[in-house]
Amino acid sequence: MESSKLLMETFTKGKQEKNPFGFTFEDWREKAKEVLPSTSWGYVFGSAGDGATDQRDVRSFEDWLFVPRRLVPLKECDIKPSYKVLGLNVPSPIAVAPIGVNTIFHHEGECGMAKGTKEAETTYVMSSATSTSLEEIAKANGEGQRFFQLYWPPNERNDVTASILRRAKENGFTALIVTLDTYVLGYRPMDLSNAYNPFVLPDQTGCMLGMSDPVFRKTFKEKHGKEIEEDMQKAALEWTSTLFCGAGHDWEDLKFLRENWDGPIALKGITCVEDAKLAVKYGMEGIVVSTHGGRQVNGSVSSLEVLPEIVDAVGDQLDVLFDSGIRSGVDVAKALALGAKMVLIGRPCVYGLSIGGSEGVKHVLQCLKCDLELSMRLSGVKSIGKSELNREKLRKVQ
Numbered sequence: 001m002e003s004s005k006l007l008m009e010t011f012t013k014g015k016q017e018k019n020p021f022g023f024t025f026e027d028w029r030e031k032a033k034e035v036l037p038s039t040s041w042g043y044v045f046g047s048a049g050d051g052a053t054d055q056r057d058v059r060s061f062e063d064w065l066f067v068p069r070r071l072v073p074l075k076e077c078d079i080k081p082s083y084k085v086l087g088l089n090v091p092s093p094i095a096v097a098p099i100g101v102n103t104i105f106h107h108e109g110e111c112g113m114a115k116g117t118k119e120a121e122t123t124y125v126m127s128s129a130t131s132t133s134l135e136e137i138a139k140a141n142g143e144g145q146r147f148f149q150l151y152w153p154p155n156e157r158n159d160v161t162a163s164i165l166r167r168a169k170e171n172g173f174t175a176l177i178v179t180l181d182t183y184v185l186g187y188r189p190m191d192l193s194n195a196y197n198p199f200v201l202p203d204q205t206g207c208m209l210g211m212s213d214p215v216f217r218k219t220f221k222e223k224h225g226k227e228i229e230e231d232m233q234k235a236a237l238e239w240t241s242t243l244f245c246g247a248g249h250d251w252e253d254l255k256f257l258r259e260n261w262d263g264p265i266a267l268k269g270i271t272c273v274e275d276a277k278l279a280v281k282y283g284m285e286g287i288v289v290s291t292h293g294g295r296q297v298n299g300s301v302s303s304l305e306v307l308p309e310i311v312d313a314v315g316d317q318l319d320v321l322f323d324s325g326i327r328s329g330v331d332v333a334k335a336l337a338l339g340a341k342m343v344l345i346g347r348p349c350v351y352g353l354s355i356g357g358s359e360g361v362k363h364v365l366q367c368l369k370c371d372l373e374l375s376m377r378l379s380g381v382k383s384i385g386k387s388e389l390n391r392e393k394l395r396k397v398q
Contacts (some may be wrong), residue, residue, distance in 0.1 A: 010321050020355075020356070021364070023355055024328075025327040027190050028352055028355065028360075035354055036105065039104070043101070043198065044347060046189070046191060047294040047295050048188055048294060051186055051346060054293060057291055061325060061331045063397050064334050064394045065394065066395060069379065070380060072381075072382070074380070076377065078383040078384070079093065079369060079384055085123075085341050088175060091121040092298075093343060093384050095321075095345070096113060096117045096123070096124050096125055096344070096345055096361070096365070097130075097293075098125045099127055101131055101198045101205055102199055102353060103131040104205060106353045107357075108357040108358055110132040110137050111136060111139075112136050112353055112361060113252040113353055113358070114146070116365070117144060119358070119362045122369075123145045124141050124146045125148075126147070128149055128179075128243060129149040129209075131169075131204055134173075135167070146174065147173060148175070149177040149199060149268070150164070150165075150176060150177070150178050152178060152249055153245060154247065157242055157245075158256060161257075163214065166260070167213070176263060176265045177268050178257065178265060179292075180267055181292050182292060187274055187298070199236065205236075207235070207236045207240065216242070265284050266286030266287055267286075267288065268288035270289055270292060271289065273313045279318065280314050288321050289303050289310055289324075289340070291325075293323070293346050302325065304322075304335065304338070304395050312339075320339055320340055321340060321341060321344060323346065324346070329367070329368045329372035330371060332368060333389065337391055345364075352364030381393060
């Protein structure tokens with residue numbers, strides 16, 4: 001397996017060489033802090049409020065422990081069999097979570113994230129809050145598997161939404177991930193202390209999806225009598241108010257998305273059984289159990305503590321994906337054992353991008369896959385399938 005090869009090469013090279021990126025979440029985080037300006041660091045490290053939900057997301061993994069089995073006859077563990085998520089063939093159960101404004105972390109930006117994700121044989125989920133055009137990102141991702149995440153404009157701008165979805169489909173994005181918890185940005189003290197909001201800078205940071213969209217460009221020119229490039233500040237403010245429109249949608253609005261997207265749709269930000277059941281009722285192919293990494297609602301439940309009850313309620317009717325709090329391959333294994341079909345990785349990938357561009361992203365993802373594979377092998381688990389990696393392999397700590 002490529003992931004275990006990564007680890008073995010560290011010990012078997014004739015001339016031992018230290019990897020400059022490190023091999024743990026703490027390594028990646030501290031190295032990123034060293035290279036990032038305080039504004040960019042505060043944006044990725046910071047959470048809503050005092051960070052209680054962010055911390056709870058991470059600590060919840062300590063509540064579940066593996067119970068390893070012995071004398072299980074296996075030579076390797078299969079973490080990338082013929083595997084489907086949302087009805088689509090995917091290269092592994094790991095994906096990069098939708099992460100915006102990548103250019104504030106590294107000059108390669110979203111293209112570096114998309115390229116590193118492809119080279120690590122994982123799925124890339126593009127954020128609507130991109131600093132790079134959708135078309136450029138698709139080119140960087142090449143033949144990789146990629147999903148598109150939508151920050152959903154208001155119904156009054158359905159023309160823009162339809163245009164974005166059309167572009168995503170034309171550029172090889174195969175699934176739509178609709179984020180429901182970010183129609184307004186959360187209370188984030190680190191950004192407030194730094195007086196920093198990347199979306200209102202007088203450039204394309206976080207706004208390139210709109211600035212490159214023909215429908216948004218046309219309406220901007222009709223309204224202001226000039227091209228976007230002639231007033232980037234006004235364009236950034238106008239696109240940001242479109243993306244984070246201040247008001248959520250309702251369940252009936254999903255019909256518009258279904259009419260304008262012919263692939264699978266998953267709703268991101270689900271943390272209660274009632275909403276999961278409504279997702280089934282409205283014909284969604286999947287949901288993403290997520291607290292947005294603790295960046296939106298502070299003092300809420302963690303993603304992992306609600307994952308089992310949501311899987312029990314709807315897991316046989318749609319695919320349950322998982323996000324928030326993942327720091328290691330062992331964490332990935334626990335989320336999969338508790339019923340997630342795919343696990344989305346956020347901050348670790350941002351830190352990898354920050355310290356090494358696409359190579360840093362690739363390295364982080366390979367480390368997570370290596371940790372996942374070896375932890376499963378050493379626990380006597382043969383594959384990521386439900387018959388092998390399931391709740392019976394874990395014990396809940398009271």
